[in-house]
Amino acid sequence: MKRHIAHITLLVSDYDEAIAWYTHALGFTRIEDTALGAGKRWVLLAPDPDSPTRLLLARADSEQQRAQLGQQAGGRVFLFLHTDDFQRDQARMLSAGVRFLEPPRQEVYGTVAVFEDLYGNRWDLLQPSAGD
Structure with a gap:
């Protein structure tokens, strides 16, 4: 059986x-x-039209949901955006005003840096190491 996660709900205010x-x-x-x-x-939304996993934007419509905006993972990294060119994508994101919380670092699994989306959810921009 072939399976994958189709959608991940992301609470938004608008x-x-x-x-x-x-x-x-x-x-x-x-x-x-x-x-x-x-x-x-x-x-x-999807990072690429062919991506099988998509973000489903859900407008927060209760006090409980609004309280979770930007905190969907309790302050931890929530989503991981893989790229084939870290420098290209980070430069484009920085020029668009994306806030990175740290400089890029090299880990065993690849080049990575944490950034925040417009609500404060934390993401990793990650270029996996060759072979990953």
């Missing part, structure tokens, strides 16, 4: 604000944006 940030700052592609009624939308 659909259009989040779409603009992820497509501009991270270079993601909007895969789908369908109105569901009552102000809700089905919004899928």
Whole structure:
């Protein structure tokens, strides 16, 4: 049986604000944006149109959900964005205003640096070592 994670829900405060940030700052592609009624939308983004895993943007619509904005992993790195060219992508992201929390570092598994999205969720930008 072949399986993969299809969507990861990411709480956002505003659909259009989040779409603009992820497509501009991270270079993601909007895969789908369908109105569901009552102000809700089905919004899928991906780092590449062929990526099998997509972010499902979900507007926080309760106090409990709004309290989780930017804290979906309790302050730990939440998502890992792999790249085939760390320097290229970090330079593009920095020029788009992405906030990196540390300089790039070399680990056994590759070149990595932590950055924050517009809500404060932490991500790794990671270029895996050859063979990974």
